[in-house]
Amino acid sequence: MQMEHYFSSEPTTKKIETEVSFEVDGVRFDMAAASGTFSSTKLDAGTKVLLSHTAMLPKDGNVLDLGCGWGPIGIVIAALHPASKVHAVDINQRSIEQTRANADRIGLPNLSICLAEDLPSDLKFDAIWSNPPIRIGKVALHELLRAYIPRLGDGGRAVFVVQKNLGADSLIRWLAEEYPSHSVSRIGTAKTYRIIEVANPAKSQNK
Numbered sequence: 001m002q003m004e005h006y007f008s009s010e011p012t013t014k015k016i017e018t019e020v021s022f023e024v025d026g027v028r029f030d031m032a033a034a035s036g037t038f039s040s041t042k043l044d045a046g047t048k049v050l051l052s053h054t055a056m057l058p059k060d061g062n063v064l065d066l067g068c069g070w071g072p073i074g075i076v077i078a079a080l081h082p083a084s085k086v087h088a089v090d091i092n093q094r095s096i097e098q099t100r101a102n103a104d105r106i107g108l109p110n111l112s113i114c115l116a117e118d119l120p121s122d123l124k125f126d127a128i129w130s131n132p133p134i135r136i137g138k139v140a141l142h143e144l145l146r147a148y149i150p151r152l153g154d155g156g157r158a159v160f161v162v163q164k165n166l167g168a169d170s171l172i173r174w175l176a177e178e179y180p181s182h183s184v185s186r187i188g189t190a191k192t193y194r195i196i197e198v199a200n201p202a203k204s205q206n207k
Contacts, residue, residue: 061126071099155202168194
C-alpha cells in the first residue's frame with residue numbers, strides 16, 4: 001500500500017490528535033497536532049526556528065501562511081500581531097480543519113483559513129511565511145513557489161525555512177535565477193536550517 005503523505009489532499013488515516021504546547025516571544029500557545037498533517041505529533045524543528053525570529057514577524061498587512069499544516073505559523077502571527085490579516089492555506093483538508101480548531105481555542109478574527117484552491121486569485125500579500133513542503137520534490141516545489149511568490153505586493157517579503165541537507169542552498173540559487181528583480185538572501189542560520197528571504201522591491205515613486 002502506498003504511504004500516505006501530509007501533502008495528500010484527503011488523508012484517510014485515522015485521525016489522532018496530540019497536544020502541543022510551545023512559547024513564542026513569551027506567549028504560550030496550546031494547540032493540537034493531528035495525524036495525516038505535517039509534523040503530526042510535535043512542533044517541527046524548522047517551524048520552531050522560523051518562529052524564533054520574532055522581530056521579523058509581519059506586524060500588519062496581508063500575510064500568507066503557505067502550507068499551514070495544523071496552523072502554528074499563521075496562528076502565532078495572527079495572535080501576536082492583531083493588525084495583520086493572516087491567510088492560512090493548505091491542500092490538505094485535515095490540515096484546514098485542524099488549523100480552524102486550534103484557532104478557535106484562541107479566537108482570532110484576523111485569521112482566515114481555507115484550502116489553497118479557495119484563496120482569492122487576485123489577493124496580493126505583504127508577507128509570505130512558510131516552512132515549505134520540500135518532500136513533494138523539486139519540480140512540484142518550484143511550481144508551488146512560482147504560483148505564490150509573484151503574488152507579493154511591492155515591498156513584500158517571503159520568508160522560508162529550509163533544512164540545509166534538504167537543498168536550502170540550491171533553492172536559494174534557483175530563487176535568485178528565477179526572480180532576478182527580487183532580492184534573494186539567506187538572512188539566518190540555526191542548527192541545520194536556513195532562513196531564506198525573497199523581497200520584492202518597493203516601486204519607485206520617481207518617474
